[in-house]
Every structure is written in C-alpha cells, then in structure tokens.
Amino acid sequence: MKISRQRRLGLTLAEITMSLTCGGIILAAVITAGVALQRSFAAVEGYSIAEGDQLRIQDYIAMDCRRAVSATVNSTTNTLTLTVPNYYDASGNPQNPTYSSTYGIQYGSTGGTTTIKYYRSGSNFTREVAGVAKPIATNVSTFTVTAQDLTSSVTCSITFAPRFTNLPGPGPVAGTTVYCNTFLRNAIARQ
C-alpha cells in the first residue's frame, strides 16, 4: 500500500489557524508599534519645532531690547516698536561712536536710528526692520506686550497654538505661552 506524500506535506487546519493567529498578532503589534512610533515622532518633532520657535522669538526680542535706545507699545495693534542706533553705515560696516550734546553717544557723524517692530501677522510672528518684514516664527496665536515701565524693561508674552493635536481626551492644551522680560540696557545707559 502506497502512502500519499501530498497529504503528509500539507498543514492541518489547526496548524494553519495557529500560524494565522500568530501572524496576525505579530502584524498587529508591528502596525500598532509603527503607528505609535510615528505619532510619538510627530509629537516630539512638533515639540522641537515649537521649542525652537519660542527660543528664537525670545532671543530676537531680548537682543533688540538690550540694544534699543527707546521702546514703545501700541496696545491696540499689539506692536512692540524698538529704536536702535544706526550702528552700521550704508555699506553695512560698523561705524565709530561719536558724541552729540543732544543725543549723547551715537554712531557715525550723523547718528540716526533704525526702527524694529514685532507683531503678529496671521499665524506668523513678524520682525520688521526698517520697513522690511520677515516672519521669525509660525503657529503663533497671540502676542501681548505689557506696557509697563518702558524706560527700564519690556515684558512680552507669546502664545503658540499646539502643533500636535491628535491626542485622546481631554485633548491638547489650548496653547503654550512664553514670557520674556528684558532690561533695556542701552536705554538705561543713556538715562
């Protein structure tokens, strides 16, 4: 009597069921892990970009506040206007300081100032130098300048909308607010 080799090579129903089950579990785990990793990566990346935006805005405002000779705030438009001395000549080279009995220390023989503005434009945060605007951060929802003692310091708060919003309940926070309080070093030096 001959024994069928085909039947010996086949898989039993139990074997197929077991293998499909195991395969399904592994595939589900891989897919779940992949999705989770992608979500985690997106969240971390969003955090990194937001952190970079926040630091950049704070560093920009702090740098310009420190070297400003004066600061004004338009509370209606929430615009911070800083006036910095014309340190550079028309070619972009640093000028020598000179003394003016009217303005104190100025740069170059004619002195003069350059205006730098900060304001929110849509979801962008804009820095405008001598009328030329350029976004320096995105995803900004509010910008508030505290018009306190503008002869010594400037306080600003900027709220960023959340970048990663695909979260289970209660969902993402409404926004992240950062504050910067900068001493007007150059302005104080001239008082």
Next chain:
Amino acid sequence: MQREEGSVLMIAMLTITIITLICATSLYVISQDSTATTQTTAWQQALAGAEAAVDHGINALNTGVWTNVTGNNDNWYTVTGSLPTSKPRGGSTANAVPGNDNYNYYFPPSLSLQGEACNSVSMWVTIDNANLPLDTNGNQAYRIRGTGQVGAPGPRRVSNQKMDNDLRKISLIYDRLSGAAVTGGQPMATRRIEVVVVPTAQSMWVRGLLAQHQIQMSGGGWIDSFDSSSGFKSTNGLYDVTKRQSHGDIATNDSVSADLKTFSDLRNTYVYGSIQYSGPAIKNITNVQGTVSTPFATDIPIPADPSWASGTYTTVAAGNPGTLNPGTKSHPALYKMTGNFTVPGGNVLNIPAINPGTDNNYVTLWVKGSFTISGSGYVNQGANVHVTYYLDGDVTVSGSAFLQAGTAYASNNQMIAVGTGNTTPTLTVSGSGNYIGTIWAPIYGITVSGTANLSGAFIGNNINISGGASVHYDEALKNLIEGNSTGNFAFASWFEDNSDPARGIIY
C-alpha cells in the same frame, strides 16, 4: 512554489527598505534637531563670554591694572592701528589706557561650562578711545568691544530650524565677522558687544533737594527732574515739562528743625522722585510719586572759604564791580570783595566770554559781606562762562538775577555759601523768573518765595519753598566732578553687533 518563495523575499526586502527609510529619516530629523539645539545653546553661551569680556575691560579702566591681571602672568597688550575684525595679535605689553592711535587687548581666562554644546567659552576684549572727545571735565570716554566664542558641536551644516540662521549666524566654514576660515573646521557661535563707557564722579549733586534739617513745600509748585545733556529729556538744554523725568529726589538728615519746633511738611506737593529722611515722618506726602524711605544719613560736605595766595587774586570794591573778566579754565580769574556785593535795580554786572574756546572762561568771586541783587538788577553772564561764587554773608537774589547767554546750564552758575562768621545765615530767592544753578549752602536757611522756577540742585540747612515755586533737578549735575577727579566708568551706550556682512544681514 518558486514564485511564492520569491514573492515572500521581495515583500520582506520591501518591508525592510521601508522600515530602513523611516528609521533613516527619523534619525536624520533627530540629528537636525540635535544640531539646532547645540547651535542655539552655543549662541546663548557666547553672550556670557562677550559680557564677561566687557567686564574685564571696565575692570581694567577702573583699577588701572594692565599686567598680571589674574595672577597668571596674563597681560593686556597694546597695538598701534585701528581695531581688528578678528582675534587681535601681537603688540607690546600695555601699562596704561590707549591713546588716539592705538588699542589695548586682552584674552581673559576661558569660562568652563557643563551641559549641552561646548564646555568652554573663550573671549577677548579690546579698548580704544574711538577718537571720542573729552567731556566737560577733560576726561576720556572709551569704547570696549567684548567678543565671546563657543564651539557648536555637530556637523558643518545649518539646522532644520531655517529661521534660526538669520538670528544665530553660526560660523560653519567661515567666521562671520572676519571672513577667515573657522579654526580647526569647528563651527563656532560668536557674539560681540560694543559699549562706550564714560567716567563718573562721586558727586554730591545726585538729588534735587538735600537738607540738614526740615524741608517745607507749599504753594502748588512741584519737584521733578530733567537732563540738560539729553535732547530726549530737555529742550535745548532747558527744562521742558513735556519731557519731565522722575528723578527729582529730596532728602533730609533730620526732618525736624534745629529748634525741634517745626516738622517737614510737603503739603501734598507733587514730587516726581523719591524721598529719603531721618527723624519724624514727613507730613502730607500723598503726591510723592516715588518711594519714601527712612532712615537716611549722609555727610553733607561743608564748604570753606578759598585760600588764595597773595597776588593770585584781584580785590574789588564793594557794590557792583560792573564788569568781571574771566580767566581760562586752567587759570580762572579770582576776585575778592571784602564788603557787601550789591547790584540794585536797573544795574548789571557783566561777565563776558573773552577767551577763545567753548569751555575756557572761568570766574570765581568771593564776597565776604552780603550778596544782594534786587529789583531788575542782574548778572549778565556770557555764553558758557563758568561762575563760582563764595559767599559769607546773607544772600538775597531774585529768580531772574542771573542771565546766561546761549544755553543756561546749572553747572555754569555755582553758588557756594560758606557763611563764615555768620551764625544764622539766610539765602533768599524771590520773585519770578528762572534761576538756573546750584546752591551749596549747608548752614544756610534757604527760602524760595514767589513763582521762580529753580533748575539745578540745592543743598541747605532748612529749605522752605512757597509761593508756587517749582524745583527741577538737572540730572546732568551727577557728572559734575569736584576737583576733576575721575570715579568709576559707567555705560553710556550698549550695542550687540549681530551682523553677517557676507550675507548682507546687518540688524
């Protein structure tokens, strides 16, 4: 069977490729994030180096220590020429402040750090006078440039924070300030601060009113401040209420009168400044805009009569000398009157500017008797003529008794009331007009009546201001340097140079 096995292999390879690409992309993005973090951190750390370098410069100017600065045989060096854009080199050991055609430089010890980015901040500082003019006291201002530099670990490429590049300007291949290749191929964050420092003095003219005893105010006047040296805080050097400042401080060592009968009372006068006092609380201070603090104690310097050698001064007769010609700044004209000084109504004492130069006319008048300018009489003072009065008797003047040609500065009209031989001397300013000057009369009872505006600073034993007279403290007097001595240096300007000339970015 062969086709099925091949399909499995391809699916496996494709899966591995996709997973590899995902991993590679993730690693690349994370690497970019890491680069952004280290570059940001390095940029922020560099500021600490730049500021520390500036501090070293100010310390050298204040202490005059140019050699062996930290005890490690580290010296300042002096180089002839203009300031370099890169690290300074060469030169000889410095032993004094730089002159007109040279600069000093120094490499302070590096700062050690821990955490992200580099673990060390290097720095250098230069000092030159930038050909700035001498101030009115003949002292020199200086320009200090401090540069801090920190290595930015990571590859020589910009980060994925594209908008960071316009701010931080990391020198990846070439130094952004000098244009030379970065040292060792290491990306660097460089920040440079330029400050201008000016000499300051330990002046007693740091507040509007200073009394040994009581201060009385009434009549609706006010006390505030302005700065005759700043166009932002004065108009043509004169007080302008629209540019009012809030440094009109007043102080008293003892708020009660010498006979313990009268207490200081501001009667709700507006004081745009702070009050410091000792003794009983000052009354009616509701409208003081600044702080009120106690106790207060200061040694008010007591002036003394001049000690002029015979032959160095000119004796003038009592009454009105008519004209007093000034000497130069280095040799002021000295006049002594043993009788009473009087300029009655309709008369004038002329003190013209006769010497060349904008700051070269100086007169000192010493009056042993009383000093009276009455009615429409006045002193006609030439432009930028400096007059100093030493007075021993009672003083009676009107607010408009001193007329300065050109811009009238308080520092050009100094009244030093000594009161020698006078036990209860008085100093009275009455009428209207603008009195611009300083009064140093620590044993005098000062009375200001009428509606005169007083610009300057005033020191007395008791001070009584009534009739609506206001006091405007001139903040420029803080820099009035007695004896021409130089104190420490203070910032007059602060600027960070964050330009990148190669990219055409300046602000």
